[in-house]
Amino acid sequence: MAKLRTRKHKVVLSRSAGGDAGIVVLLVLLGAFMVLPMVYVIMQSLKPLDELWNYPPRFYVVNPTLKNFRDLFILMNDSWVPFSRYIFNTVFTSVGGTFGHLFLASMCAYALAKIKFPGAKGTFKLIRTSLMFHATVTAVASFILMSTFKMVDTYWAIIIPAWGDTLGLYLMKQFMDSNVPDTVLESARLDGASELRTYWIIAMPMVKPAWLTLIIECFRKLWNAGSSIYIYSEQLKSFNYAIGQITAGGIKRAGASAAATVLMMMVPILVFVISQSNIIETMGSSGMKD
Amino acid sequence: MAKTSAEYQAVARKDMTYRQWIWKEMKRNWFAYVMIAPYMLIFSMFTIVPVALSMVISFTDFNMLQMPNIVWFENYINLFFADDIFLIACKNTLIFSAVVGPASYLMAFLIAWFINELGPRIRSVVTLIFYAPSISGQVYLIWATLFDADAYGWVNATLLEIGFIDEPIAWFQDADYVMPLCIVVALWTSLGTTFLAFIAGLQGIDRAQYEAGAVDGVKNRWQELWYITLPNMKPQLMFGAIMAITNAFGFGGVVTALAGFPSVDYAAHTIMHHLDDYGGQRYEIGYSSAIAVILFLIMIGANGLVRKMLSKVGT
Numbered sequence: 001m002a003k004l005r006t007r008k009h010k011v012v013l014s015r016s017a018g019g020d021a022g023i024v025v026l027l028v029l030l031g032a033f034m035v036l037p038m039v040y041v042i043m044q045s046l047k048p049l050d051e052l053w054n055y056p057p058r059f060y061v062v063n064p065t066l067k068n069f070r071d072l073f074i075l076m077n078d079s080w081v082p083f084s085r086y087i088f089n090t091v092f093t094s095v096g097g098t099f100g101h102l103f104l105a106s107m108c109a110y111a112l113a114k115i116k117f118p119g120a121k122g123t124f125k126l127i128r129t130s131l132m133f134h135a136t137v138t139a140v141a142s143f144i145l146m147s148t149f150k151m152v153d154t155y156w157a158i159i160i161p162a163w164g165d166t167l168g169l170y171l172m173k174q175f176m177d178s179n180v181p182d183t184v185l186e187s188a189r190l191d192g193a194s195e196l197r198t199y200w201i202i203a204m205p206m207v208k209p210a211w212l213t214l215i216i217e218c219f220r221k222l223w224n225a226g227s228s229i230y231i232y233s234e235q236l237k238s239f240n241y242a243i244g245q246i247t248a249g250g251i252k253r254a255g256a257s258a259a260a261t262v263l264m265m266m267v268p269i270l271v272f273v274i275s276q277s278n279i280i281e282t283m284g285s286s287g288m289k290d
Numbered sequence: 291m292a293k294t295s296a297e298y299q300a301v302a303r304k305d306m307t308y309r310q311w312i313w314k315e316m317k318r319n320w321f322a323y324v325m326i327a328p329y330m331l332i333f334s335m336f337t338i339v340p341v342a343l344s345m346v347i348s349f350t351d352f353n354m355l356q357m358p359n360i361v362w363f364e365n366y367i368n369l370f371f372a373d374d375i376f377l378i379a380c381k382n383t384l385i386f387s388a389v390v391g392p393a394s395y396l397m398a399f400l401i402a403w404f405i406n407e408l409g410p411r412i413r414s415v416v417t418l419i420f421y422a423p424s425i426s427g428q429v430y431l432i433w434a435t436l437f438d439a440d441a442y443g444w445v446n447a448t449l450l451e452i453g454f455i456d457e458p459i460a461w462f463q464d465a466d467y468v469m470p471l472c473i474v475v476a477l478w479t480s481l482g483t484t485f486l487a488f489i490a491g492l493q494g495i496d497r498a499q500y501e502a503g504a505v506d507g508v509k510n511r512w513q514e515l516w517y518i519t520l521p522n523m524k525p526q527l528m529f530g531a532i533m534a535i536t537n538a539f540g541f542g543g544v545v546t547a548l549a550g551f552p553s554v555d556y557a558a559h560t561i562m563h564h565l566d567d568y569g570g571q572r573y574e575i576g577y578s579s580a581i582a583v584i585l586f587l588i589m590i591g592a593n594g595l596v597r598k599m600l601s602k603v604g605t
Contacts, residue, residue, distance in 0.1 A: 013504035014514045023404045027416070030401060034478065035419050040444070041432045056447040108329035116300065117319035118312050123326065130337045131532050132593040134540040136562055137586045140569035140578050141340035141347065144354075164332035167483070195321045224427040229570055240427060247431070258435075265426035269418070272425060276414055283483075283490035287525020288532070 041265070044258035045069070052254050068255035072263070075246050075256055081234050083242065090239035093155055094222040097162030101218050102211055104163050109172035110199040114185055124173065128288070130166045139229065146230055157230035158238075162222060168214040171282055175210035176203065178285040209278040216275050220268045240264060341586060348580040354573045365580035375556055376564055376581070382469065383539070383560040383585075387592070389473050391538035394480035395531060401481070402488035403515070417489060424482035433475045434548055437461040465557035468549045472558050475548060476541040484530040484537075491526030495519060520603050527603060531596045539589055542566065561585050 004011045044052065046064040076083040111117070112124050142161070143152070151157045180203050188198045204211070227241045243264055247257035272279070300318075303311045316323075348365055352358035369376050405416045423429060437445050439460035446458040461467045495518075500508075503518045520527070542562030549558045552567075561581060569578030 013500060014508050014510050016510060019511055027401070027404050030397070031416070031419055034423060034481075037432045037436065037478065038422060038426075038429065040436060041429055044432070044435065053442065055442060056451060057442055057444045059444060104329040104332065108326040111322040111325035115319055115322040115325075117322040118315050120322070123330070126338070127333065129590075130333075132536060133341075133586050133589040134536050136540065136542065136565060137582045137589070138337060138340035138344070140565070140575060140582060141343040142336055143569075144343065144347075144575070145335065145339060160332060161336045164329065164336045166333070166337065169329065169333075195325065199325070220425055224425075226428070244428065247428075254435075261429055261431065265422075265429045268425040268427070269422050272421065273418060276417065280417075280486060280490045280493070283486045284494050286487045286529050287491060287523075288528035289525050 038265075041258060041261050045255070045262040047255065047258075049255060068259035069263075071253075071256040072246065072259040075253070079242065079245075081237075081242075083239075085235060086237060086239045086242040089155075089236060090223065090225075093158040093162075093225075093238070094219050096155070096159040097222050098215050098218040100159065100163040101165055101168055102214050105165070105169040105214065106172050106204065106207070106211060107199060109169050109176055110203050111195075113173045113176040114180060114182070114199075114203065115195065127166055127169060131170060143229060152230050153232050153236065155236065158222070158225065158228060162218060165218060165221075168217060171213060171217075171286055172207065172210050174285045174287070175207050175282055179210075180206050209281040212275055212278045213282040216271055216279065220271070223267060224264075344579040344582045344586070347576055348583045350576045352576040352579075354575055358576065361576070365577050366584075368577070369580055369584070375559065376561075378556045379559050379561045379564040382556075382558060383562070383588070385469070386473060386476070386541070386558075386560060387535070387538040390476045390480060390541065391535050391592075394477055394538065395484060395534040397477065398481050398485040398530065398534070399488050399527075402485060402492055403519070406489070406492040417486075420481050421485060423479050424485075428547065430475050430479050430544055431547060433471070433478070434462065437471065439463060462549050463554050465555040468553055468558045472541070472545045472548060476538075476544055479541075479544065480534070480537060482533070482537065484533045487526050487530050487533070488523070491523045492519070495522045524600070524603060527600055528597065531600055532593055535592050535596060536589065539585070539592075561588075 004013075005015060005017070006012065040059065043059065043061045045068050046061045046066070048063055048065045048067060051058065051062060112120050146152050146157055151160065184206075185198055185202060188202050189195075193201070224240060225238055226244055227237065231237055243260045246253060246260055300315070306314070347358070349360055349362055350358035351361050351364075401420055405413050408416060435443070437443055439446075439458065439462070441447055441450060441458045443458065443461075445461070446455070449455045450458065459467065461471055499518050499522070500514060503514055508514050508517060539562070542560055545553065545558050545560065546563065546566075551563060553559055553563075561584070565578055565581045565585065568574045568581065572578075
């Protein structure tokens with residue numbers, strides 16, 4: 001028998017050394033493609049003014065400084081609408097949208113996954129189909145609907161559509177399908193628990209990774225939401241939009257705008273770092289069976 | 291008082307017509323309808339009704355101001371026979387999504403597969419590196435800085451330095467470069483949900499299958515991939531494909547931010563931009579609804595096609 005290859009004293013099957021090396025090379029190349037622009041953003045944000053407009057431009061920063069971040073905060077303080085207002089807008093819509101979505105979607109997902117009622121399969125198929133087209137398709141008609149319901153230019157125009165997000169419901173339903181055993185629910189029902197109680201007390205604690213994923217996905221979308229076609233009033237616009245206005249200030253704000261980009265991207269990245277294992281666990285049951 | 295277990299039994303379909311049985315089952319499970327009602331209400335209002343409404347409006351000349359008239363297929367006829375820019379947009383959308391969709395799908399799978407055998411700690415670091423661009427909001431604007439039009443742009447400066455070009459190229463204002471560059475940037479931001487689903491799917495495969503495979507004559511990683519990994523991953527492959535396709539059609543914002551609107555010579559003008567032009571700026575709602583309906587049909591069609599192809603994996 002041929003000698004088995006080992007890695008760290010463990011036998012590896014079906015893996016040639018050449019293949020391993022090739023994969024490492026490919027990974028490094030692709031990784032450089034992904035990471036270098038991110039590194040460049042951070043470099044830009046740390047460059048003092050003379051280095052930003054150096055010729056020839058250098059990739060790396062020589063004398064790192066936090067001045068750009070200070071400039072950014074000064075610009076924020078000078079803005080016509082106080083920046084705290086933009087921050088409040090983003091926090092308020094994120095929290096309202098996220099928790100409404102979590103509650104409505106998980107309740108619906110529970111019923112679809114764990115109660116066998118006529119129409120459950122069809123309803124889920126309908127929801128799943130909506131994953132197949134992008135929201136831009138519905139934007140114009142949504143605008144007409146929202147103006148009919150007098151929601152345009154209110155917080156509701158951001159919050160309520162977030163409640164109906166499809167991906168969250170899909171992930172929650174799939175996760176409940178594979179992680180909440182029917183027998184446990186059955187015995188709770190036999191003990192006289194109502195469906196609402198079974199859902200809230202028994203099923204929900206079993207799907208913590210899924211609701212964490214829902215919260216994070218929903219929050220990220222709302223955090224990254226820039227200007228919305230449904231909002232006109234300056235006082236109701238998002239933090240991201242306001243930061244974008246600073247970035248749009250042209251050459252003299254290049255440093256502050258790089259600092260703003262770094263500030264904006266750090267939040268979702270940190271959130272992902274903290275929640276990665278839960279998100280991956282949720283994605284484990286995301287597959288489509290038919 | 292606790293209910294007896296009989297009340298929780300599914301209704302047996304004896305001595306009943308199908309309709310009577312469905313009705314009994316619906317009454318027995320009435321609470322399920324209460325539970326799905328709030329979500330379904332919102333979902334209908336912002337997804338189903340808008341799609342249906344777009345289809346209806348696309349047959350009218352609605353413009354938000356006057357009472358709409360029914361014009362039947364006039365909007366569609368105009369789109370295909372009188373609107374040259376729409377045809378350019380169609381061509382660009384097809385090129386864009388035909389490249390970005392499969393390429394991002396393949397890239398997501400390959401990277402997920404490559405990093406699958408790394409140790410848990412290093413794997414989560416590498417995952418973060420590849421996933422970060424897709425969640426970082428507008429960080430893709432850095433590409434506009436890298437590919438700045440004058441010699442202060444890092445790419446131009448570097449190319450001038452090594453003598454590859456004689457004068458700086460205005461990358462995003464040049465009809466030859468704008469589309470490929472937007473595709474590269476779109477790919478850069480595309481390793482999102484699909485990528486995570488693949489990582490999770492690969493982690494979920496039972497190790498024992500690989501050992502059994504090796505005993506049964508699997509010689510190398512490619513055979514292992516084709517005979518064991520891919521068939522096991524089929525549900526994730528389906529889900530990932532849907533997410534990748536939908537995203538590939540949704541990069542209009544990236545293109546607008548980088549190439550401007552309208553892009554030079556409409557070289558990166560997609561159906562999404564055309565829709566935004568007529569719906570969001572000119573308020574020709576009837577016409578833009580027709581565009582939305584066409585886009586909707588293209589997306590659903592592309593998904594149907596890909597699902598059919600994927601159902602053949604591993605058979």
